[in-house]
Each structure stands twice: as C-alpha cells, then as structure tokens.
Amino acid sequence: MISRKTVLDAALTLPPDERQDLVKEIWDSPAEHPDTLKLTPAQEEELERCWREYLADRGGGDDWAATKARLLGPEA
Secondary structure, eight states, rough: OHHHHHHHHHHTTOOHHHHHHHHHHHHHHGGGGGGOOOOOOOHHHHHHHHHHHHHOOOOOOHHHHHHHHHHTTTOO
C-alpha cells in the first residue's frame, strides 16, 4: 500500500487546477459508499435536531442571495 506521504508528495507536484480536481474527487468519494460512513452520537443528535427544526418550519431559512450577502457581505 502506498503511504499517505507518498500520495501527498505526488499530489503536490500537480498543477493547482489538477490538485483542485483531485481534492474534489477525494472529498466526494465517501458518498460512493454511504453505508461505511458512521456518525458520532453527537452528530446524529445534531442531524435529528436540524431535521425536526426543518419539519416544524419548512418555509424558514433564507434564500441563496440572503445567505450569500450575510456570509460575504452585501457587495458580494
């Protein structure tokens, strides 16, 4: 098996756009096997809390424009 350091060293030799693509592929890869993803009890509790909150007020929340302005400022 190849070591993480070897993989990282090789990845860092790629041009920035290829590294970005690689990161996206790695980031998305756990979703290909959702049965292997395990949440901690705290994560499960938070997910359930958010789900109950959503069910109680499905129309709540902000649209993308309001969220973007809140996060990046009104000029973004």
